[in-house]
Amino acid sequence: MADSTKTATLSFGDTTIELPMYSPSAGPDVIDISKLYAQGGVFTHDPGFTSTSSCESTITFIDGGKGELLHRGYPIDQLAEKSHFLEVCYLLLYGELPTAAQLEDFEFRVTRHTMVHEQMGNFFRGFRRDAHPMAVMVGVVGAMSAFYHDSTDVNDPWQREVAAIRLIAKMPTIAAWAFKYTIGQPMVYPRNDLDYASNFLRMCFAVPAEDYEVDPILARAMDRIFTLHADHEQNASTSTVRLASSSGANPFACIAAGIACLWGPAHGGANQACLEMLREIGTVDRIPEFIARAKDKNDPFRLMGFGHRVYKNFDPRAKVMKKSADEVLELLGVENNPTLQVAKELEAQALADPYFAEKKLFPNVDFYSGIILEAMGFPTSMFTPIFAVSRTVGWVSQWKEMISDPTMKIGRPRQLYTGSTARDYVDVEDR
Ligand code: SDX
Numbered sequence: 001m002a003d004s005t006k007t008a009t010l011s012f013g014d015t016t017i018e019l020p021m022y023s024p025s026a027g028p029d030v031i032d033i034s035k036l037y038a039q040g041g042v043f044t045h046d047p048g049f050t051s052t053s054s055c056e057s058t059i060t061f062i063d064g065g066k067g068e069l070l071h072r073g074y075p076i077d078q079l080a081e082k083s084h085f086l087e088v089c090y091l092l093l094y095g096e097l098p099t100a101a102q103l104e105d106f107e108f109r110v111t112r113h114t115m116v117h118e119q120m121g122n123f124f125r126g127f128r129r130d131a132h133p134m135a136v137m138v139g140v141v142g143a144m145s146a147f148y149h150d151s152t153d154v155n156d157p158w159q160r161e162v163a164a165i166r167l168i169a170k171m172p173t174i175a176a177w178a179f180k181y182t183i184g185q186p187m188v189y190p191r192n193d194l195d196y197a198s199n200f201l202r203m204c205f206a207v208p209a210e211d212y213e214v215d216p217i218l219a220r221a222m223d224r225i226f227t228l229h230a231d232h233e234q235n236a237s238t239s240t241v242r243l244a245s246s247s248g249a250n251p252f253a254c255i256a257a258g259i260a261c262l263w264g265p266a267h268g269g270a271n272q273a274c275l276e277m278l279r280e281i282g283t284v285d286r287i288p289e290f291i292a293r294a295k296d297k298n299d300p301f302r303l304m305g306f307g308h309r310v311y312k313n314f315d316p317r318a319k320v321m322k323k324s325a326d327e328v329l330e331l332l333g334v335e336n337n338p339t340l341q342v343a344k345e346l347e348a349q350a351l352a353d354p355y356f357a358e359k360k361l362f363p364n365v366d367f368y369s370g371i372i373l374e375a376m377g378f379p380t381s382m383f384t385p386i387f388a389v390s391r392t393v394g395w396v397s398q399w400k401e402m403i404s405d406p407t408m409k410i411g412r413p414r415q416l417y418t419g420s421t422a423r424d425y426v427d428v429e430d431r
Contacts, residue, residue: 004032015040026061026070043414050309054239054411059092059397060231067313067362071231072096080320085226085390086110086196089168092231092397113169114190114199116177117147124181133385134263136178142256144170152250154403163251164396171392172196175385176203182381197223200389205377218376221328225369228317229387231394233310237262241395242402246411251399258395259388265304268366268391271383274305275339275370283338284345291346295355303350305367312360321368328372340371 004020008031011017017040020032030053033044046052061070069076072091079088083097090098090106098106123140144166145152151163177187180203188203198214201222206212232238241258245251262268281290293301308315329337347363350356370383378386402408 045416054234060233062233062310064310064312067316069316076316080224080227085223088227088230089393092393109165110169111192113166114173116170116173133178138256138259140174144252145250167396168393171389172200175389179204179382217331221324224324226390229390236267238398243411245399268384268387270304270366271370272380274366275380277304278339278342281342287346287349307361308364314362315364317365318363318367325368325372328375332375
């Protein structure tokens with residue numbers, strides 16, 4: 001734990017309590033309220049955790065005001081430009097950039113865990129063909145607990161390491177197979193001679209009748225999308241994984257819980273919702289109508305791909321994603337993609353609108369990712385599964401950090417209860 005160098009004084013009624021404060025290496029100071037109830041008989045109240053630190057972490061830091069995202073101190077724009085996804089996975093998992101030998105060993109280990117138990121293929125066939133790939137991923141990843149018994153003991157560091165590698169390695173295979181199943185094509189096995197992103201693209205787009213030659217520019221764009229989505233502090237799905245893991249549940253079940261949370265349109269499902277919104281807008285002339293709806297308090301509609309709990313400036317990932325979108329669409333000869341035209345004009349109009357400026361609503365990571373993925377040939381239903389493939393390393397890294405903390409305890413929040421106080425049962429004839 002960071003050192004406590006100062007205290008906060010909290011006074012209410014005739015009670016005054018001194019609470020320890022900690023100064024982080026970056027970000028706001030925190031007030032430790034863990035003893036507040038014992039000393040003062042009161043709870044704090046923070047639905048949505050807008051002002052609450054849930055843990056101490058050394059993995060990722062976001063400065064929402066500056067629009068900065070650091071992974072173990074390295075800025076995301078530098079990692080997106082100079083690194084690649086498996087190297088970023090190593091950095092998130094182990095805390096430092098790997099030497100050439102360490103990277104080679106890590107990539108060898110991940111590559112040789114990309115196949116899934118042959119029996120698991122039967123799970124996919126149990127779903128309806130029109131099942132959402134996220135539903136399939138939640139089920140199949142949870143079912144990994146039934147196959148990999150030699151890496152479910154969270155108290156064994158070696159089993160934790162094996163589970164981490166298995167999850168990072170097998171997620172692309174599971175996502176690709178979920179995709180193939182829903183489009184009625186045979187599943188394609190991973191190949192050890194391909195890098196992580198190329199392997200995923202080939203498993204998605206190769207068919208027995210014709211192999212799929214991976215274009216290096218598309219592979220680079222896919223790898224960059226993986227890098228940009230890898231980890232993001234204590235977001236909803238990562239907090240879900242941490243809370244599930246705090247009970248000692250096995251890693252596969254906890255990651256399945258993270259996938260379930262990521263699915264929501266307010267979180268990882270926003271990339272699918274954003275593209276569906278852009279398609280609904282359809283043409284540039286309809287943009288004002290949708291901006292007006294987003295500003296209307298009586299209309300629940302929100303601009304998908306805009307706003308963020310932490311970023312009150314541009315999401316640095318969106319900037320990189322926008323550049324990548326231009327590269328991919330130019331390569332594919334669809335730079336005149338109507339959806340991209342609507343996206344660019346929507347961004348310009350929203351950013352010029354006082355409502356969005358006042359509320360500091362900027363494009364987030366999900367605003368441009370869907371456009372790239374659609375141009376690559378993915379249906380919108382595959383956007384969030386791809387987010388899940390990438391975020392698995394973030395979930396696993398945060399899980400490892402928490403599980404190996406000797407002070408870790410089960411997460412069990414309290415509440416502000418406003419329901420009925422004690423009352424006696426009334427027999428049905430007297431009601
Ligand atoms: C991700 O946490 C993470 O790090 C997430 C993520 C990650 O990598 O893990 O970054 C990935 O989830 C990105 C966010 C993707 N979601 C969307 O794009 C969905 C659209 N965005 C909104 O639903 C919203 O902005 C959230 C959920 C992202 C953030 O919501 P908050 O922090 O709870 O903010 P809020 O709902 O309290 O909004 C503040 C104000 C409100 O107006 P008032 O009530 O103050 O008058 O801004 C308004 C909101 O109505 N607002 C929007 C808006 N987002 C917020 N108005 C119109 N369009 C929007 N998109």
